[in-house]
Amino acid sequence: MKETILALLTAALDALKERGTLPADVAPDIKIEATKDKAHGDYATNLALMLSKPAGLKPRELAQALIDALPESQAISQVDIAGPGFINFFANTEAAAEIIRTVLDEGERFGHNTQGNDEAVQVEFVSANPTGPLHVGHGRGAAIGDSLCRLLAVNGYDVTREFYYNDAGAQIDNLALSVAARVKGLEPSDPAWPQDGYRGEYIKDVARAYLNGETVKAGDRETTAKGDRDDIQAIREFAVAYLRREQDLDLRAFGVEFDVYFLESSLYRDGKVEATVERLIDNGYTYESDGALWLKTTEFGDDKDRVMRKREGGYTYFLPDVAYHHDKWNRGFKTVINEQGADHHSTITRVRAGLQALETGIPEGFPEYVLHQMVLVTRSGVEVKISKRAGSYVTLRDLIDEVGRDATRYFLIARAATSQMTFDIDLARSQTNDNPVYYIQYAHARVCSVLRKAEREGVQFDQARGLAQLSLLTEEREKDLMNRLAAYPELIARAARAREPYQVAQYLQELAGEFHSYYNAVKVMVEDDALRDARLTLGVAVRQVLANGLGILGVSAPEEM
């Protein structure tokens, strides 16, 4: 419908240019939007407002001239000028109903597009250190990252999901020391307990498994515990494998799987860290000071230079990060999106600066970032502290177990990543209708329910007959639903461009709301076969779009509740 209006307006513009009403060189970006208020018709454009200056006409006069120049169309029943000069279009109901045919023809592919042109895009998300169970913040990252991947895929991108394990840094040393202490029977309260050691109970579990000689499988490797209390290297390897496995299990339970698990240690093993350092030195962007090697990140917009090789010889985290992102680029990804917590935002400037300093033709904005803000968890109205080091925090596993996978995912994704959010455990786990995910799922189940009822009562539902009778759908709420369905494809495109999967959740809530409203106001199972089939057909189309959208969120679409 929008395309139709766009074509009409383009034709009108050309006519006015020919007539000299408009300068020939104006090439406006014609914006057509769905109206918020039905009094303004179904679609509106501000074209006359935008062009009033170059045309030298008052907006309303120009609007009238545009309307006069519009070609005839069956799809439009009425065109008005309103307000300061908006042009409002009223869609012909029969033409609007064509969207139902489109939805049913395209099925689960409805809303897909080829925007991405099969471009390879990599999304890195979660990337938790293997030093403890995933917490709710990782859950938010997992939900947003995974949905973003699904969203990009339906927009025609070839998506790779990647998880980066920092398995080589100081925090892993700390983990090994903590497990070693537990292996020796120490408690965090003990004076000999390592400084800044991980105090969580899970460390005890790791130690016990290590002493028991357990074998754990993480990624494509199996690691068997040596059981030797003094072999810190063996303890380290086992602890990392153990916690990686834990995280993998949690993610799987959350419906999130990765294509690539990338280990930081492999960058050292393959010499990529060294190669990166050498190249940075060769390019003249480094200097020694205080016994450390610095990178001149200030030449690329940072507010101070950063240490890349410590006085004691090891590298800071950001150097392997640069090597890692260079590797992503070398793997052929021109678009890389990193989804991570906003507490890591300071890495953005550094990583990009390091990549620029390599001078290998990587664009300045590489990689892209989607940052999510903190999640505040409350229980009984009291904040639950999230602190990995303190060991007391709400894990993703807790949430999945208590709240359920669907509700947890929906809850974590339904808000813009930039907004700090409160995860109220009591609210989210309550079995009442407080959680909006049920609202959407229920709309889907309702359509299924009506179809079951039709079958139970021996009423033949004939979709072909329904499609032939779409002109019977004359109720205002039916038109609302059609317009809403018609808006889905552009929503999908817009959400992908903005890297904002939460928009899909927003849309689904609106669609479900309009369906529930319709369902209560208009009876579907009427005597009239043709009308009943037409309404059932509309219902099936709504169900299809709900299912498609829920699929992008990674939330199930149940047939009954």
Added chain:
RNA sequence: GCGCCUAUAGCUCAACCGGAUAGAGCAACGGCCUUCUAAGCCGUAGGUUGCAGGUUCGAGUCCUGCUGGGCGUGCCA
């Protein structure tokens, strides 16, 4: 101090590249189940969009300054 994010109804959040009367849910109040699942619907009430300027035909949205909150500002990640 500096950098990033943020401030919208009592609470949690929306508002599509700047558009028309700022919308939902929860909480409150009043209605709707002998009719397709009431996990639903209908209605009432609730707002100086943190404050002050500016740009614009038009600002919650863009710019500047201020105030409050979060995060960062490690030779941690």
